[in-house]
Amino acid sequence: MKTRKLVPIGLFLACIVPVLAGIYRGSTILMDGEWALKFEATRVDRLPLFLHVICAGLYYPLGALQVLPGFRSRHAKWHRKAGGVAVATGLVAALSSVWMSVMHPEARGPILTSGRLIFGPLWALFLVLGVRAIVKRDFRSHGEWMVRAFAVAMPAGTLIVLVAPFAIVLGELPPVLDECIQAFAWVLHLGIAERLIRRKRNAVATARHGSGHRDRQQETKRPVGTAAPLSR
Secondary structure, eight states, rough: OOEEEEEHHHHHHHHHHHHHHHHHHHHHHHHTTSOOOOTTSOOOOOOHHHHHHHHHHHHHHHHHHTTHHHHHHTTTHHHHHHHHHHHHHHHHHHHHHHHHHHHGGGSOOOOHHHHHHHHHHHHHHHHHHHHHHTTTOHHHHHHHHHHHHHHHTHHHHHHHHHHHHHHHHHHOOOOHHHHHHHHHHHHHHHHHHHHHHHHHHHHHHHHHHHHHHHHHHHHHOOOOOOOOOOOO
16 A cells, blocks of 8 residues: 555544544533633633643644645645634644643643643644644745644644553553653654654755756757747
């Protein structure tokens, strides 16, 4: 199976876990009737939690479709409309995560809390920079910032793959190890995104260089006294 077919499948599978988790968590909050904003030290505020799981559940599939070049080029109109929804839901999910981490640092250990306070704002920043780039018609930068934003958001979908080997060997993971794995997932995803971005840049630069080299060869081979064709 070709790589271009494996990528959409991989992204789809990665979206399943956070989407299903969001549906389950959001439905339990609604059924309990405890979605109002309540500032209680003993539990995470329900309204930010509800907004986070619902918006993140929408962002993952929409974000996955946004970063697929083939789908994006075939459905440009849909891409523009869904992109606005993806940015809005991504911003709400990122900022609500930061809110919960600031207001309830006791809910998680220091490693995971610090990671959320770093990568939550980065997620929002990448989305804003992506919007800024598209306003300036800088399509290349727009795509790169959106890939970074999606990469920072997606550890929720691939974390199970990273945790599974340790869980099989150790059974129940120590809290510190669990938090370290989650923090590592952010760094790993962002590193993969940067590698993909750099590879695409190099491919574009190579294609342009090859095109320029062929043009120079044709110019050299042109008989003396033959004028170059006029550009239209």
